[in-house]
Amino acid sequence: MAISRLTLVFFTVVSICYAFTDNPTVPPVFQVDLDLQPSARWAHIIQKYHQIVKDSHAVIRSKVPEKLIPIAEFIAADFDNLLEQPYADELRGIAITANMSLGDIVLTNLVYDISAFCTSITMQDAHGQIWHARNLDYGFTDILRNLTIRIDFMKNKKVSYSVVTYAGYVGVLTGQRPHAFAITLDERDQGAWYDNLLVALLERKVKPVSFLIRDTLAQAKDFTAALEMINSTVTAAEGYFIVSGTNKGEGAVITKNRVGANDIWRLDPSNGRWFEVETNYDHWTSPPASDNRRAPAIKSMNSMGQSNITVDSLFNVLSTPLVLNKKTTYSVVMSPAQPELMKVLVRHPATKN
Missing domain, CATH: 3.60.60.10 (Penicillin V Acylase; Chain A)
Structure with a gap:
């Protein structure tokens, strides 16, 4: 193909x-508590990886096809109608914790999803x-x-x-x-x-x-x-x-x-x-x-x-x-x-x- x-x-x-x-290494292990509100579930992880998440987005945004960026912006503009729960609130919480735009977080997640x-x-x-x-x-x-x-x-x-x-x-x-x-x-x-x-x-x-x-x-x-x-x-x-x-x-x-x-x-x-x-x-x-x-x-x-x-x-x-x-x-x-x-x-x- x-x-x-x-x-x-x-x-x-x-x-x-x-x-x-x-030189393989064992990754860190975290817990995500599904009994918490979705917007709060990822805060402890994003706080630890805050700068790397920002850096990764900057690299990804510079390399993705231009057609993908307006798709991410389109989703962010109509977020709650286009994405189901709990994912919409989880992404919103990540954006707030990372101090990044919702569109940026959506873009990164889209790239991971199809690549x-x-x-x-x-x-x-x-x-x-x-x-x-x-x-x-x-x-x-x-x-x-x-x-x-x-x-x-x-x-x-x-x-x-x-x-x-x-x-x-x-x-x-x-x-x-x-x-x-x-x-x-x-x-x-x-x-x-x-x-x-x-x-x-x-x-x-x-x-x-x-x-x-x-x-x-x-x-x-x-x-x-x-x-x-x-x-x-x-x-x-x-x-x-x-x-x-x-x-x-x-x-x-x-x-x-x-x-x-x-x-x-x-x-x-x-x-x-x-x-x-x-x-x-x-x-x-x-x-x-x-x-x-x-x-x-x-x-x-x-x-x-x-x-x-x-x-x-x-x-x-x-x-x-x-x-x-x-x-x-x-x-x-x-x-x-x-x-x-x-x-x-x-x-x-x-x-x-």
């Missing part, structure tokens, strides 16, 4: 992956346990690495769901509901996304994909319910939703258009398909030679073997050259049946001597 020219310019040729040596280049893998080990692994690649990599955090969303003083995200971003691209499922989003490039986004928002009946993931983590009780919620929700953009459950065979890649699923590709361990790799291309097509992260990921999974899946062995897969590249901001391994295994590494480049 061809990547649009504007997207290539925007991400400074993100699609060309370069192997590199990294993720990723590798996601769902799999079943030899004992029937389901695992999930993912790398998230972006432009603006250095800034985003410094904004990467893990958040436990708390409800009634218990962990409702855990996510890996960037400070100032209220949507979710990577998350886990304990003892239920894990989910990640990979971008599906379908051309002029900025035009599609504006049309979708004008309809006022669609949901940003990152809001859908967060809603799914909050509301769906299990793997089956998560698949149904994703498939039945009209979204502002297309995407690949990779979902891993807790029971044997509960792994799937949903290739989604805005209205519903084009395809649901499920694990089939009894017939030898114990893992599925999704990058940013329909799994039934071949990725372009300029961005073939799929082949090295598949080779690395087969070399590891179904009997040797551990947190460490999966980080080795995620560290395979091309799968890990200069644009990788973080890596995460999850197994929702054992939520305590969730591990996140921020992929900082190694310091040169």
Whole structure:
């Protein structure tokens, strides 16, 4: 699938992956209390990351396609009608805490929502346990690495769901509901996304994909319910939703258009398909030679073997050259049946001597 020219310019040729040596670190962990008013939930995080959030916006604004800026301003001008709760009030609270305009906060969240280049893998080990692994690649990599955090969303003083995200971003691209499922989003490039986004928002009946993931983590009780919620929700953009459950065979890649699923590709361990790799291309097509992260990921999974899946062995897969590249901001391994295994590494480049 061809990547649009504007997207290539925007991400400074993100699609060309370069192997590199990294110095991984564990990100800070925060709690967001869902029992607080939405406008107050993020204040403690934004206060800590105030300057980096401002700096990241300045860089993003200087590089985004000009068409995206008026979209952000349009949303800010009709904020409460275009964005649902609690997200509208959460973004408003972030803008106030960061002393930034609402349009600036909306712009940053829009960029995160439509620009993720990723590798996601769902799999079943030899004992029937389901695992999930993912790398998230972006432009603006250095800034985003410094904004990467893990958040436990708390409800009634218990962990409702855990996510890996960037400070100032209220949507979710990577998350886990304990003892239920894990989910990640990979971008599906379908051309002029900025035009599609504006049309979708004008309809006022669609949901940003990152809001859908967060809603799914909050509301769906299990793997089956998560698949149904994703498939039945009209979204502002297309995407690949990779979902891993807790029971044997509960792994799937949903290739989604805005209205519903084009395809649901499920694990089939009894017939030898114990893992599925999704990058940013329909799994039934071949990725372009300029961005073939799929082949090295598949080779690395087969070399590891179904009997040797551990947190460490999966980080080795995620560290395979091309799968890990200069644009990788973080890596995460999850197994929702054992939520305590969730591990996140921020992929900082190694310091040169």
